[in-house]
Amino acid sequence: MKNKKKSWIWIWGLMFLAWIPGLLAAWPGVFVVDNVFQMKWYLEGTISAHHPILHTYLLGGCLKLGKQILGSYEAGVALLAVLQMLFLSFVYAYVLYRLKDRFGKGGSGKIVWWMVLAYFALMPYHSISAVTTTKDTIFAGFFLLVVWKTYEMVKDQKSFFASWKQAVEYVILTFLMCGFRNTGIYIFLFTLPSMLIVCRKYWKRVLALGLSVVVLWGIFTGPVYERLGITKGSSAEMLCVPIQQLSRVMVDAPEELTEKQQAQVEAYIPDYSKYISAVADPAKDTFNVQLFEMDPGRFVKLWIQVGLKCPVVYVEAFLATNEGFWNPFAYYPNPDTYLPYIPYHGADLDQVGISWEHQIFIRQTPVGKGLDWFYEKMTEAGSYNRIPLLSLLYSAATAFWLIVVGIIVCIRKKRYEMAVPFFLLIGLWGTLMLSPVVVFRYGYPLLICLPVVWAMCCNKTDGKL
Structure with missing residues (x-):
């Protein structure tokens, strides 16, 4: 860990290895009901913008490759699950690597850093989320990167805006964040005014950055959609x-x-x-x-x-529809909804209830009964509700209130520049409040951003609040 050039690779590898039991337990991955609809569209060539088309093409491409090269759609799901594991573990390792200096080299900051590493590596829902083939998995990774890059931007504006490479990187990451969840563009537009105010010394560059994202998104959802024959969502x-x-x-x-x-x-x-x-x-x-x-x-x-x-x-x-996004003590899985809070078992015919020509269901074959039992209990079955305090770590509402605390801390410390990354987080939470149902994967990006919230609030050298 003392070798800075290699430490992030060790973190990445450690985290990926820690998630392998989750992959084996849910083998070949968690193929949910949204994926059934996406594959129907992909195979029929009538793709809808109801789900992000980048994810629909990625999902369809992996399953098609698995079927043609490896002989089964299950192999395609496994391929996508491994790619998602590599991506998410890379993102978490990168952020942890960058947080090392921020949390300090000793004392409580170092303890917090190791706790964050343990949280990402060992919390069961991280590995299951990584192998769940929904848009939210990849969106979470890009959202965390955008929040981190925004934090770095406002922390050292001179350095950030002096480098055109950082600006291009930010535009690309923001576009990809929007590309894997349709509401991403609204979150960015909600944040842009605060970016112009906080970074007013570089307002022309901020405006150019913002316009670049908007123009790219307009081209993507305009001419590109039209060329691909994408139908609009409901x-x-x-x-x-x-x-x-x-x-x-x-x-x-x-x-x-x-x-x-x-x-x-x-x-x-x-x-x-x-x-x-x-x-x-x-x-x-x-x-x-x-x-x-x-x-x-x-x-x-x-x-x-x-x-x-x-x-x-x-x-x-x-308030009843979105209770899980504002009440940390709300009980999930909710018996009134047919959707599991954290899906562990994939979609089945009864769940969809429609017979199509192009209808794909993935058979899960867990490797190891003990692993299967553990991950089912700690995700879909909701056994975590019976463990004091642990259930709070499963709630996006917990993340929301910790973000509110973070905002208060930054105001008291007069760290007003941190308003920009906080606007991203509050913007995401605002879109969650308009969701049709409370499920874990919607609020997952808020939970994984909490280490960055700590960095936004803590002192420069020792990682203390």
Whole structure:
């Protein structure tokens, strides 16, 4: 560890080896229900922007390669799982390597550093997340890199903006972050004004950097999408909160609405009676997108009118759907939703419930019954809830409140420049609050950024707060 040039390689290798039991337990990887839809689109050549197309092509390419070269789709899943393990362990090793100087060479800072290494290497959900073939796995890695690079930018603005290589690297990483989760561009745009204010001495370069990301994203989602024949995602995905709120009013307080308003809500949300507080999918899946797109303003007007009559129900509906993102003590897996909080077993036919010509399901064959039992209990089965304090480490809400504490610490220390990376974190949390359901993989990027939050708050030399 004393050799700085090689220490990150040792960290990377150690972390990758520590995750191998998770891969063996979930062999060949965790192929979830989203992947079933993505593979259908990939094989039929009708790819939707509902899921990031970079991930759809990566997933499809790996499975196709596994089928053609190695003889099975399972081999393709294993290939992608190993690639994701290499990528995530590399990112964590890189950040840990850079944190070594920040946390200090001795005392409590060194102890914190080793605790972070143990957390990344040994916490069961890291290895299972790494082999879960969803967009969120790769997004988490790029998001952590962007948060770290943003921290380095504001910590030493002169050095960062003196190097065009660092600026190009930042643009590329930010674009890839957006490319693996569609909401990434909104997180970046939310952060950009704070970047212009904090780095106002270099505002022209910041503006050029921001415009570069926006132009790249515009080209990607414009001409590139058109060339590839990408179909746009459903508008319903952006309306989960209004759909939940209107559905709850129809279920809990229909007497507050006029007959005309009830008929309008039913026209937009035919299955409002299937409303479940913890997940938007049952009501959202039959949302009348065509009617909405004919006149979006009419829907917005209805939503406002009903909200003025039933504000308390609206607040209850909002907080009930995203409870796991603001309440660290919320219990998951939630019995009201069909989705596991942390998927360990892949998707099956019953979960999708649709028969397609191009329908792929991956058979998991765990290597080692003991490993299988342990990782299932510590992820999907939720046994961690029975271990004091451990359950808090599984909650994105815990990460959110620690981020809030970090903001308070930085304000008290007058480290206002740290507002920029904090805006990234709060921007991500804001998008989570609009999600259709609380699942671990959505909030995972917040949890892995906590070591960087510590670095943003701690002293320069000894790693103490």
